Amino acid sequence: xxxxxxxxxxxxxxxxxxxxxxxxxxxxxxxxxxxxxxxxxxxxxxxxxxxxxxxxxxxxxxxxxxxxxxxxxxxxxxxxxxxxxxxxxxxxxxxxxxxxxxxxxxxxxxxxxxxxxxxxxxxxxxxxxxxxxxxxxxxxxxxxxxxxxxxxxxxxxxxxxxxxxxxxxxxxxxxxxxxxxxxxxxxxxxxxxxxxxxxxxxxxxxxxxxxxxxxxxxxxxxxxxxxxxxxxxxxxxxxxxxxxxxxxxxxxxxxxxxxxxxxxxxxxxxxxxxxxxxxxxxxxxxxxxxxxxxxxxxxxxxxxxxxxxxxxxxxxxxxxxxxxxxxxxxxxxxxxxxxxxxxxx
Numbered sequence: 001x002x003x004x005x006x007x008x009x010x011x012x013x014x015x016x017x018x019x020x021x022x023x024x025x026x027x028x029x030x031x032x033x034x035x036x037x038x039x040x041x042x043x044x045x046x047x048x049x050x051x052x053x054x055x056x057x058x059x060x061x062x063x064x065x066x067x068x069x070x071x072x073x074x075x076x077x078x079x080x081x082x083x084x085x086x087x088x089x090x091x092x093x094x095x096x097x098x099x100x101x102x103x104x105x106x107x108x109x110x111x112x113x114x115x116x117x118x119x120x121x122x123x124x125x126x127x128x129x130x131x132x133x134x135x136x137x138x139x140x141x142x143x144x145x146x147x148x149x150x151x152x153x154x155x156x157x158x159x160x161x162x163x164x165x166x167x168x169x170x171x172x173x174x175x176x177x178x179x180x181x182x183x184x185x186x187x188x189x190x191x192x193x194x195x196x197x198x199x200x201x202x203x204x205x206x207x208x209x210x211x212x213x214x215x216x217x218x219x220x221x222x223x224x225x226x227x228x229x230x231x232x233x234x235x236x237x238x239x240x241x242x243x244x245x246x247x248x249x250x251x252x253x254x255x256x257x258x259x260x261x262x263x264x265x266x267x268x269x270x271x272x273x274x275x276x277x278x279x280x281x282x283x284x285x286x287x288x289x290x291x292x293x294x295x296x297x298x299x300x301x302x303x304x305x306x307x308x309x310x311x312x313x314x315x316x317x318x319x320x321x322x323x324x325x326x327x328x329x330x331x332x333x334x335x336x337x338x339x340x341x342x343x344x345x
Contacts, residue, residue, distance in 0.1 A: 001016075001018075001019045001120060001121040001122050002014060002015065002016060002017070002120065002121055002320075002321065003015060003017040003057040003116070003119065003120035003121070004057065004058050004059065004119035004120065004323050004324075004327075005017065005055060005056065005057055005058070006045065006052055006053075006054060006055070006056045006057075006058050007054050008047075008054045009045065009046060009047035010045060010046075010047075011045075011054075012324070012327065014321065014324055017057065017120070019121075019122050020116065020122055020123065020124035021068075021124070022068060022069075022070050022124075023124065024070060024072075024126065025070040025071050025072035025073070026070050026072045026073060026090075026127050026128060026129065027069075027070040027073075027124055027125065027126055027128060028066055028068070028069050028070065028073055028076055028082075028124075028125045028128030028132060029066070029067040029068040029069075029122060029123070029124055029125075030062075030064040030065065030066055030067060030082060030084060030122065030123050030125055030132070031064050031065045031066075031067045031121065031122055031345070032062050032063075032064045032118055032120060032121060032122065032123060032320070032345050033062075033063055033064045033065060033081075033141065033344070033345050034062055034063050034064075034141050034142065034145050034342055034343065034344055034345070035059055035062035035063075035118045035119055035145065035342075035343045035345075036059075036061050036062065036145050036148075036340060036341055036343060037059075037119070037323075037327060037330045037341055037343075038059075038060065038061060038149060038150070038177075039176060039177065039178065039244070039267070040060070040267050041058050041059065041112070041119075041327075043244065043267045043269055044058065044112075044113075046269060047269070048267065048268075048269025048270075049113065049267075049269075051113060051114060052112075052113055052114075056112065056115075057112065057116035057117050057118075057119060057120050057123075058112045058117050058119045059111065059112045059117035059118035059119030059120070059123075060084075060086040060109065060111040060112040060113065060117050060118060060148070060149060061084065061086055061118060061145055061148035061150075062084045062118040062123070062145060062148060063081065063082065063083050063084065063135060063141050063144050063145055063148075064082060064084065064123070064345075065081055065082070066079060066080040066081075066082055066132075067122065070128070073128050073129055074129060075128075075129045075132075075134075076128060076129070076132060076134070080134060081134070081135040081141075082132040082133065082134060082135060083132065083133040083134075083135055083147060083148065083296075084111075084118060084123070084125060084131070084132060084148055085131050085132065085133065085148060085293045085296060086109060086111060086148050086149035086291065086293065087101045087102055087104070087108060087109055087131070087291060087293045088101075088104065088106075088107030088108065088109075088111065088125070088126050088127055088130075088131045089101035089104045089107050089108075089127060089130045089293075090104050090105065090107055090127045090130060091127065091129070091130035093105040093106065096130075099292060099294040101130075101292040101293055101294060102289065102290040102291060102293075103290075103292075104127075106126070106127070107127055107131070108290070109290055110126070111123070111125075119323060119343070121320070121345060133296060133297070133300060136300070136304055139303070139304070140311050142311045142314050142342050143303060143309065143310050144303070145342060146177075146181070146310035146311065146313055146340065147299050147300065147310065149291065149293075150177045150178050150181040150310075150313075151181045151184070151185065151308075151310050152292075152293045152294075152296050152299060153178055153181065153265060153291040154178050154179075154180075154181030154182040154183075154184070154242075154265065155181070155182075155185035155188075155295050155299065156289075156291050156292060156293075156295055157263065157264075157265045157287075157288070157289050157290075157291055158172070158178070158181075158182035158185075158186070158240045158242065158263050158265045159182060159185050159186045159188070159189065159240075159263075160295075161263045161287035161288075161289065162238040162240055162261045162262075162263030162287065163238065163261050163285070164189045164191055164237075164238050165189060165191075165237070166189060166190040166191070166192075167190070167191065167192040168191040168192060168193075168236075168237040168238055169192060169193040169195070169231060169236045169237050169238075170186060170191045170193070170194055170195065170236055170237060170238040170239075170240065171194075171195040171196075171197060171216075171227055171238070171239050171240065171252075171255055172186075172194065172195070172196050172197065172212075172240045172242055173197045173198075173239065173240065173241050173242060173243065173248045173251050173252055174197070174198060174241065174242035174243035174248055175196050175197070175198035175200065175203035175204060175206070175207050175242075176198075176203070176242065176243070176333070176339070177313055177339055177340045178242045178265055178266075179196070179198070179207075179240075179242035179243075179265075180206070180207065180210060180313055180339065181310065181313070182240050182242055182265065183196065183210050183211060183212060184210060184211070184308055184310065185299075185308070187211050188302075188307075188308075191237075193213050193214065194211060194212045194213050194214070195212070195213070195214045195215070195227060195230065195236065196208075196212040196214070196215050196216070197215075197216045197218060197223050197227075197251065198215075198216075198217065198218065199217065199218045199219050199334070200333075200334045201217055202334070202337050203334075203339075204216075204217060206339070210312070214230060218251075223251050223255075224251055224254045224255055227255045228255065231255075231257070234257050234258075235255050235256050235257035235258075235260060236255050236256060236257055236260060237257055237259075237260050237261070238256075238260060238261045238262075238263065239251075239252035239253070239255050239256045239260065239261070239262045239263070240252070240262075240263045241262070241263070241264045241265060241266050242266055243266045244266025244267040244268045244269070245266070245268070245270075246268075246270065246271070246272040246273065248266065249264060249266075249268070249272045250272070252264070253274070253275055253278075253279060253286075254275075256279075256282070256284050257282075258282045258283055258284070259282070259283050259284065260282075260284050260285075261284065261286075261287065262284060262285070262286045262287070263288070264286070264287065264288035313340040314339070314340050314341070314342050315337065315338050315339040315340060315341070316329055316330075316336070316338050316340075316341040317341070317343075317344065318341060318342070318343050318344070319343070319344055320343045320344060320345045322343075323343055326341045326343055329341060
């Protein structure tokens, strides 16, 4: 088969690779039909995730068709269309028992990280019964790809960890795919005001279409000053970091109100400066984490009911064998006006 392989910082290639096979009775082999590229993949290519070693097939999102199942798999059979979760869960360990699938003792985020991932023609999914979801008949598969990772990440780590409540004023710093997912899913909780912060005017315009009530363009205006003025000097109830660089985290800690919440969603490759000398007195909470995907069943229902449409995040489509071109577009998102790309096998 062909696969997109990481060869060290800044290096990737579309190569011939051995097709995966069943290694354990709980494994499922999936033939990929649609996958995508994540901002985390760009962090990996920058060298921000040293656990990813040369030779690894990247990718942790996608949908496909079951090709083969291990003899212990009971929920799926060859030919079944499936949604692949970015997080692998055994369903039996202590962390899985409390729905903390991100820290499964035999899983977690391993696809495209510690084992070969989904940017390939085939992928092996460990613990298939607990790490795959059946695709409802007639479902929009492009929208479903967004449910592999970015939608549950935005909801769980941004909205739920941030404790968004009805009437809250929230600021989302970063209008990329995850920031937009925070924007879409935050509306489940009816915040009164949603401020989107980004450098790209095109993304800010898109954010307005998706439900942002206000926008702040970093670079053309002082984001902290503008947001404090917008909130009568109080700051926001919830500040959500969705980029993964020190500057965006710094904005969040400067705009959070007393009694507020800072939810860090971005993947950080370098340290940030925590202004605890200013924050200790403000009675705030700071949260962060890796998505557990325990909200995926709920998101599948909301998608099926037409309550959310993550498919509108897709801006570009490529054949899977044009993945190098897709990386070029996604890696230059502002220039290309790219949000999320779909790769069709």
